[in-house]
Amino acid sequence: MPRAEILDEIIAARRRQRLWFRGRFILVWVVLVGILGVFLWSAGRVSLDFIFSSGPYILQGAGITILISVVAMVLAIVLALLGAVGRLSSNAIAFSVASLYVSLVRGTPLLVQIYFIYLALPQAGIILDPIPAGIIALGFNYGAYMTEIFRAGIQAVPRSQHEAAQALGMPERLAFRRIVLPQAVRIVIPAIGNDFIAMIKDSSLVSIIAIQELLWRASRVGRSERQVLAAITIAAVVYWGLTIVFSYFQDKLEQRMARGDR
Amino acid sequence: MTGQAADHPLPPHLGEVIVEARGIEKYFGDLHVLRGVDLDVRRREAVMIIGRSGSGKTTLLRCLNFLEEPTIGSVEIDGLRVEAAPLRARSRAHQEQIRQIRLRASMLFQEFALFPHMTVLGNCIEAPTRVRGLSHDEAVAVAEKYLEKVGMPEKRDEYPARLSGGQKQRVAIARALCMEPKVLLFDEPTSALDPELIGEVLNVMEELAHEGTTMIVVTHEMHFAREAADRVIFMEGGVIAEQGPPETILDSPQEDATKRFLRRFLEA
Numbered sequence: 001m002p003r004a005e006i007l008d009e010i011i012a013a014r015r016r017q018r019l020w021f022r023g024r025f026i027l028v029w030v031v032l033v034g035i036l037g038v039f040l041w042s043a044g045r046v047s048l049d050f051i052f053s054s055g056p057y058i059l060q061g062a063g064i065t066i067l068i069s070v071v072a073m074v075l076a077i078v079l080a081l082l083g084a085v086g087r088l089s090s091n092a093i094a095f096s097v098a099s100l101y102v103s104l105v106r107g108t109p110l111l112v113q114i115y116f117i118y119l120a121l122p123q124a125g126i127i128l129d130p131i132p133a134g135i136i137a138l139g140f141n142y143g144a145y146m147t148e149i150f151r152a153g154i155q156a157v158p159r160s161q162h163e164a165a166q167a168l169g170m171p172e173r174l175a176f177r178r179i180v181l182p183q184a185v186r187i188v189i190p191a192i193g194n195d196f197i198a199m200i201k202d203s204s205l206v207s208i209i210a211i212q213e214l215l216w217r218a219s220r221v222g223r224s225e226r227q228v229l230a231a232i233t234i235a236a237v238v239y240w241g242l243t244i245v246f247s248y249f250q251d252k253l254e255q256r257m258a259r260g261d262r
Numbered sequence: 263m264t265g266q267a268a269d270h271p272l273p274p275h276l277g278e279v280i281v282e283a284r285g286i287e288k289y290f291g292d293l294h295v296l297r298g299v300d301l302d303v304r305r306r307e308a309v310m311i312i313g314r315s316g317s318g319k320t321t322l323l324r325c326l327n328f329l330e331e332p333t334i335g336s337v338e339i340d341g342l343r344v345e346a347a348p349l350r351a352r353s354r355a356h357q358e359q360i361r362q363i364r365l366r367a368s369m370l371f372q373e374f375a376l377f378p379h380m381t382v383l384g385n386c387i388e389a390p391t392r393v394r395g396l397s398h399d400e401a402v403a404v405a406e407k408y409l410e411k412v413g414m415p416e417k418r419d420e421y422p423a424r425l426s427g428g429q430k431q432r433v434a435i436a437r438a439l440c441m442e443p444k445v446l447l448f449d450e451p452t453s454a455l456d457p458e459l460i461g462e463v464l465n466v467m468e469e470l471a472h473e474g475t476t477m478i479v480v481t482h483e484m485h486f487a488r489e490a491a492d493r494v495i496f497m498e499g500g501v502i503a504e505q506g507p508p509e510t511i512l513d514s515p516q517e518d519a520t521k522r523f524l525r526r527f528l529e530a
Contacts, residue, residue, distance in 0.1 A: 163329055164375035168389035168441055169365040172357075178388065182379045 044229040051230055054221045058234050061214035062242065068131065068213060069200045072138035076199075077192070079143030084150035085176075098147065105144035111205055113137045118209040134206035142199055146192065153188035154180060186257055193250035197243050204239070214238055273492055277305030280476055281367070281445055286325050286335035286346075288318070288500075295321045296332070297500035303445065306474035310487040310508070313497035314523055319480045322497065323447050326478065327367040328360040339366040340444045365393070368438040372450045374430040376422040382409070382433050383418040386440045394441065401440070408436040412466050428459030432466055446470070448479040464490075484527065488512055496520045 040046065079101075086098025105113070118133040128136070157180050165175035207216035214235045222231025281303035288296040296318045303309050311319045324330040326337055332346035344359045377385050386405035390396045396404065409415045412432040422430055431451055438446055448467065452460040464486045471477060471490040481487060487494055487508055494511040496504045498519040504511060515521050 160373055160375040167369035169361050169393045
């Protein structure tokens, strides 16, 4: 056989292998999820009526879930940036305040923080509506974790970049804002994406302060209609779907950033 | 220590003293890296510093624009004198003095340190617009002039990642020139380059030297030093062991340490 044909043959075989792998992958998922679904369906006596009547009501909670997650994420990024600058500061007060923030927030459960802001603060005269309270709790919590991500990202920018800016006579703040920070942001974007996906799921915790997001709606309507299994499963599937969608966008974003680096 | 002025007449093209370092000492912890260095550099002079690694030559260069703060000593560049004050390092007045020194003496790095998130042109106009206060158009005009000088005008819209090492270093030189400093400091500018790329950078530097750019260069390129230097300084053990015109230092050094260094260098 001529050489070119052999090469074509090899490439075609490789493609068949890849397709076959992918086919089996999809098959396994469909079979496993199908078995689980059928089992739950029959054992749980799920009513189709309930899914059609209450499904849309639960689904509407996804909007609130996304709203809370996005706003809390913006708050978290702002806090994380301030926290990271504080943690890297040679100013004792800035360093102490930032370290206290990280230690306190990472050292207490998110659920406790939600209760504290919504249920405990009113006793001190600070009364917040559920949605602002939930956003503040999530934002503060994630801000503390992301402080360490931003700190690591800033430290991962080569020291020579900072020195080059200094050598050009750039003042400290300008060098940070124009040279170090943009490079740090590129470094932390994958980690921030992961945290956003985690945030979507953790936002379910604010259902305990009566925010009408996905989980709250599912558990409410599930209990009143005695269809908890179906209701919670719908919520779970929606969370799963949301994280798959955002993971997809995260992959695309990372690919684009990688192209920027060339 | 051999004083240049005493032994050799000054070449006529040199101007007044523009860099004056006095009694520079530097400790890294217990390590005494610089043990009292005095250095005068005149306008339009090209000074090359040679010596084995660990002799303190890079540290000396970095002390001149306070990327390392000297432990003791003072640096005066073009009339601005800054005393080493490591304990006062965070006072605003001291910081500002150091920044002014850096505007007078710009550093080129072994690893180029171009800003990867900016184009070549962006690299060249960033500090001129935001530090020197030039308008965007003025800064672009200056940048184009110097990119032309280093032979890279057609690369102005590329990102650094698309350039070869030699091209990166030439852009870094253009970027430094855009600040129109009084003196250029080169820290082993060709040590990170593939051998075939060294020439293009040295050519640019040699041209700058012949045009009368004041420069202080830490280098291992003896041939380049011979061609472009007005003076060669040999450092050993944190002091200037010997200095003089290139042909004197490179061909007939007086000090044993210099002879040993050059002999080993020629063997290698």
